Amino acid sequence: MADSVRADDRAAEEFLQVAKAARKAATVLAPLPRAPKDAALRAIADALLGRTEEIVAANEKDVARARESGTSEAMIDRLRLDAGRVAAIAEAVRQVADLPDPVGEVVRGSTLPNGLELRQIRVPLGVVGMIYEGRPNVTVDAAALCLKSGNAALLRGSSSAYESNTALVRVMRDALAGTEVPQDAVQLVPGTDRESARRLMRARGLVDVLIPRGGASLINSVVEESTVPVIETGVGNCHVYVDAEADLDIAVEILVNAKTQRPSVCNAAETFLVHEAVAEEFLPRALRALGAAGVTVHGDKRVLEIAAGVPDGAKVVEATEDDFYAEYLSLDIAAAVVGSLDEAVEHIRTYGSAHTDAIVTRSMANARRFVAMVDSAAVAVNASTRFTDGGEFGFGAEIGISTQKLHARGPMGLPELTSTKWVYTGEGHLRTSSGTVIAGR
Amino acid sequence: MADSVRADDRAAEEFLQVAKAARKAATVLAPLPRAPKDAALRAIADALLGRTEEIVAANEKDVARARESGTSEAMIDRLRLDAGRVAAIAEAVRQVADLPDPVGEVVRGSTLPNGLELRQIRVPLGVVGMIYEGRPNVTVDAAALCLKSGNAALLRGSSSAYESNTALVRVMRDALAGTEVPQDAVQLVPGTDRESARRLMRARGLVDVLIPRGGASLINSVVEESTVPVIETGVGNCHVYVDAEADLDIAVEILVNAKTQRPSVCNAAETFLVHEAVAEEFLPRALRALGAAGVTVHGDKRVLEIAAGVPDGAKVVEATEDDFYAEYLSLDIAAAVVGSLDEAVEHIRTYGSAHTDAIVTRSMANARRFVAMVDSAAVAVNASTRFTDGGEFGFGAEIGISTQKLHARGPMGLPELTSTKWVYTGEGHLRTSSGTVIAGR
CATH class of the missing domain: 3.40.309.10 (Aldehyde Dehydrogenase; Chain A, domain 2)
Structure with a gap:
């Protein structure tokens, strides 16, 4: 008992370090313009191709474990990576690099009657948490979409794909080492037990939004337990x-x-x-x-x-x-x-x-x-x-399909991974009960 | 104990009836175009003016109770309604009627390469819950902004303004009786105890969004306890x-x-x-x-x-x-x-x-x-x-200032009280692995 409590404490501490590193990385990543982000994404695509063998070897361990535990062939097929599938994953990263950068877009803007220049500008959300099941390609897709939109990604995949996800994240982080994007902008949440997901759900203040991708029971449990704001995705009747x-x-x-x-x-x-x-x-x-x-x-x-x-x-x-x-x-x-x-x-x-x-x-x-x-x-x-699909709608990429009404509804592309910031610029504008006064005049 | 449990059950049942009535009203209200909504708002403004005495008399009970319990004069001034303040509240409702209707706005739209006509259209959120402190004018402001944006309002004000809020909601509902907007589109949550707020926070599926307005401790407790999605407002350091x-x-x-x-x-x-x-x-x-x-x-x-x-x-x-x-x-x-x-x-x-x-x-x-x-x-x-203010930014009205990143950030006007819906129209469009096929061709 005491040992397991200590192990829990250690795991909680380890999670906190990871989340704080993500927060710090997000601060560096947020103001980066498009070019260095695209260069980082292309470096990731190159690394995935160049280290295909290492990725496939890690995946084989997951496949072997799945087979031992009697997983269906259909599920094993979803889990399996081969050279062709790794190449397709790398190509998808390149396609994300080719998409326009949503960050910095002026959503609305005007000069107010008092002369203040007002702009509403797209900014990254910050740290995006993903909890997902199944196919390891989601690990790379989600990381690429987060980086492109200026967000750090905290990824928590399923235990069945643990070796694959670990290898994919290692390769992506190694690729980032030579770029302006901090390595800690892509991290796996430590652990694959239920508690590891729970820690992500309760990391309010460190994680800005949580996107669950998977079946109804996964999504319901995240909605119920999370104090981090959640975007529900994907259940379709x-x-x-x-x-x-x-x-x-x-x-x-x-x-x-x-x-x-x-x-x-x-x-x-x-x-x-x-x-x-x-x-x-x-x-x-x-x-x-x-x-x-x-x-x-x-x-x-x-x-x-x-x-x-x-x-x-x-x-x-x-x-x-x-x-x-x-x-x-x-x-x-x-x-x-x-x-x-x-x-x-x-x-x-x-x-x-x-x-x-x-x-x-x-x-x-x-x-x-x-x-x-x-x-x-x-x-x-x-x-x-x-x-109803981000690709069909012309978004170029999709992080999921929101079935909730707040923030995003329907297929979510890159703009849905952003927030906005109001900026207003004056020359000494003061507000008074009788209207605006300019300082010093 | 048994008696208080039965009272809790009754209160919970009463809340459920109110929330379900709000849901049903939202369904009728959502597709209404601008004209009947504006007519309803003007009817409310007329009723507030016409029944000023009744409202001021109710408010006097709140003021007397506040004075007995030693409330500061500054707080009592915030609570107090007189004929002039009721007239200002009615005038604010008229101003909301004069604002453009956000519902139905085409946010984005295009004809896809396959000929599907795609439109993203603003729609109401549904049922909006408000938990707020202090001044009774918020009761009318919030109801007016919700109605204009096609949403039913479930209002939970502070116990200090209970008589005033009850009178204001009664007058508004009476005014709605002669309009196309259902009366149940404006309701007070029964009760003023902590549990009554908690019921609103846990009404996921019946309430679409909860907007707390007040001090940091109110907002933190809503964020912590709510399973309904929350838009945080107003704390400003x-x-x-x-x-x-x-x-x-x-x-x-x-x-x-x-x-x-x-x-x-x-x-x-x-x-x-x-x-x-x-x-x-x-x-x-x-x-x-x-x-x-x-x-x-x-x-x-x-x-x-x-x-x-x-x-x-x-x-x-x-x-x-x-x-x-x-x-x-x-x-x-x-x-x-x-x-x-x-x-x-x-x-x-x-x-x-x-x-x-x-x-x-x-x-x-x-x-x-x-x-x-x-x-x-x-x-x-x-x-x-x-x-940083909805009025200064030219929104015409403001339901609060969001300090969170999801859905709305900064001053929230009428569009921030809406969601969107994708509509696509074809002529038998089918999706195949090799692209779109039109049925029957």
């Missing part, structure tokens, strides 16, 4: 609503695309709703198309009734209430028949995660009402939910 | 740094203005720092001017040494470390001599609250470095810190 006035050909294709083009991602559809006026015509066609794509449908009573007459369609099972809350991330989809557009909106409000919800309709009025009433980060009209 | 290359005439006037023009507000100066190269010339002049204004200076050793030779200057006492952290809100100011601009920046980083910090200098290079290195919501160059 996306809906496709097929309106009474939908083009049903288009509706079937959008539904199948939204569900099956990449089922494991947050902007894939997890529920579809169909207006009762077209349910009998739409459902047989949708069930056949979904069945051909290998999808299982979790339907409400009315879906089951209609499905009973479609023997060659998708497998249909009865939906529980939980199905309507579910983010399957698999070839499953919940389905319900609704009596009106407003009922669809109400369903989405009740069960959705406010990520992306789509309507398929030919009616201007219905599209307008759906867009106004659905309170989600993104609303798609006659388009697949899969387009 | 503002600095004036007098550079080696300052125009000392201007510096004296800016310092006196920043400290004394209204000492009780968050953008008043609480510390001044002077470069050692000009300390011996500047300090005697500054001390005389501050003394004439009745200011007490809490100086470091070097300030004390120089002050010893200025018998006709301000009262000077030795500063403790706490003085440099203090937000006096009174005719006191901390003071230190620094060896360099960088030492001034380091002092501000260490002790400041990142609200507003000013430099007085004739040097472009020094101004540039100070602006780049000071990480505060606002940086003033050759101007008083008193200009």
Whole structure:
């Protein structure tokens, strides 16, 4: 007991050193203009390529450990790095270097009536904490986006990728040694236990924002425990609503695309709703198309009734209430028949995660009402939910997709990793109860 | 004990009903365009004027209670409402009605290369919680700003203003009865005990954002306990740094203005720092001017040494470390001599609250470095810190001054009470691994 307390104290002290070093590095990094930041990113890309063998060797230890513990081949594939994947990671860093620098952008500005020159300027957030699961490429992506936006990165990946993450951070820090960006701008949080994540969540004053990336349980625990401000990302229970006035050909294709083009991602559809006026015509066609794509449908009573007459369609099972809350991330989809557009909106409000919800309709009025009433980060009209993505939106890079309303909503690019600062410049401007007076005049 | 548990349960249930009613009202309010919101605000202004007697009578009960409990006359003056003050409150509501509506503004928009029309549109946050102290006018100001920006307001004022707040909210809700804005868009949180504030802080999912307005201890307790996202406001330990290359005439006037023009507000100066190269010339002049204004200076050793030779200057006492952290809100100011601009920046980083910090200098290079290195919501160059204010910045209204980096930083006007929503419109747009395909083509 006493030993473990001492170990905890040591770990807490070690974390504090790391966080303070990040804070200090952030102070040096923040005022750097674009050129030295881009040079540092290119040095990182070169180092990742040059030390591919070392990275792959570290990754092999993680893969071996995962295999011993009986991890699925799908998960092991997500974890695995080979020379091609390391090259792709390095290329992504180069692409971040090519993006414009958000820092220093004048967001608003004017000369006030009293002559003060007022400017609102983008500045870095400071120290950005990331807690994430899964693929080791996130370690490099997150570090690159943070550096480009002038922030120090404190990274806490999953224990399953510990050797890989350690090697990637070592290579990045070595690369920074020859640049103007301080090495401590990229650091791993010490430890991979629950307590190590908790320390990051409670580091208010040292860490400016925490971005969790992963499943709903990770994100909920961060939101619940963190005193550092959090940007929630990524949980997506996306809906496709097929309106009474939908083009049903288009509706079937959008539904199948939204569900099956990449089922494991947050902007894939997890529920579809169909207006009762077209349910009998739409459902047989949708069930056949979904069945051909290998999808299982979790339907409400009315879906089951209609499905009973479609023997060659998708497998249909009865939906529980939980199905309507579910983010399957698999070839499953919940389905319900609704009596009106407003009922669809109400369903989405009740069960959705406010990520992306789509309507398929030919009616201007219905599209307008759906867009106004659905309170989600993104609303798609006659388009697949899969387009809610920083790359598709033209951001060039994405640190995650925010499903909260404060600070950033939807895909987050580099500007979303910044704050702003007001600067006003006068020539001795004083405020008095009767207006501005200039000193010495 | 059992009785008090039952009372707690009842209070919790009562809070839940109020919060759910706010949520429902927010859903109706959010899609309303400007005209019905402005009509509702004007109805509120009329009602406040028409029922002035009722409001003043309620306020008299608060004032009598405050007097009985020995509250200072200064505090009682902040609490007191008379016909003139009620008229000013009503006029402020009319001014909010005259401001442009932030909701619906297209923040960004483009047609993507694949033809999707992408728009980022301002939308209300939803339900805004306010926890505040002191003056009852905040009850009406906050409600008006929330309504204008399409948000429902859940208000939790101080117990000292309970009768006044209850009357003001009753009058506002009665006025809403004849408008398209639901009455439940303006509600007081039931109760004035600590637990009633705590319930608001824990209402994640029902309340979208919590804005505390008041002293440091209120704001810290909200930040610590809230699971609802918080926007911190208002604590201001503002600095004036007098550079080696300052125009000392201007510096004296800016310092006196920043400290004394209204000492009780968050953008008043609480510390001044002077470069050692000009300390011996500047300090005697500054001390005389501050003394004439009745200011007490809490100086470091070097300030004390120089002050010893200025018998006709301000009262000077030795500063403790706490003085440099203090937000006096009174005719006191901390003071230190620094060896360099960088030492001034380091002092501000260490002790400041990142609200507003000013430099007085004739040097472009020094101004540039100070602006780049000071990480505060606002940086003033050759101007008083008193200009960090929504009114001065031309926002027309202000809900508070954010000292945090996420979502909003500095004075918050109506746009800061909104979030955004992405809307994309296609004609059957599908995402494939080889690019966009249009359904049915």
